[in-house]
Amino acid sequence: MSAIAEREVALVDLLDRLLGGGVVIAGEITLAVADVDLVHVSLRALVSSVETARPK
């Protein structure tokens, strides 16, 4: 396995934890609205974009 592939492997594992765990402060994709100064984006969907970003 090339060094690049190994790096990406670890990234998938990392994103799994970072996007699937941790305290979610606001609801899904709640962005700053008017006077709500709290921004939170949930990125679960990105795991599927990781898939498309990798050459098959």
Added chain:
Amino acid sequence: MEAEPDGLWAYCVARDDAALAEGGPGVHPGDELTWLRDGGLALLVSRVPLAEFGEEPLRRNLNDFAWLERVARAHEAAIAAAFQAAPVVPLRLATIFAGEDGARRMLEERREALAGALDLLAGREEWSVKLLIDRELGSAPAPEEATAEVGSGTDYLMRRREERRRRAEADDRAAGLAEDVHAHVQEVAVAARVLPAQNRELSGLEGDMVLNGAYLVERDRAADLRALVAALEEREQGHGARIALAGPFPPYSFVPEAA
């Protein structure tokens, strides 16, 4: 020229009287990590320019693979460093406050739940146990190829049926093994979660992932976990099964829902 407004990227929460790791790089180069203390809790944050981390640019940047990787690794490194020094409750990637007031308000509103989560997670760490199966090795050897030059239709159907039967057997065996490994690892863990299996192209790992388990383990039982995984692996050696153990990680997957 007016300075671009900054937001605050948040990493994790700790008790403010804990041994807190100071400084270190944040997700935006040049903006250091700092602890925001409020009412007995401390929130690890670093400044981020909203031109890059505001709603619209963030959406775009998160879909930029190189940007995402850099930010995810910086986020993880900051939490890992804090976790080495003190119990932490990690926050989901990309938790951004428009300012210090919002961050303090969050700490106030969630003080009890966060303190409870810190109590629950203190002294515990997350481990990943993955079970990978090589279907060819793991199943019975394939029967001799039919040597007849032209197989009859009946031969063909029988071979198909046999192939299906062997595949079903291999699936059953894999599922049984996954259950068994999970049950054993659970015995040394205080909590467990079965996560969706990663597909082979994404994980880069050889074989079919039949178990992707996350386990919350007392720090002083890490040696037991390693010994158990080694024993399970030895037992399965030659059967086409492999166990990948990774950790310890901050307890991302075990933050209580109330927090």
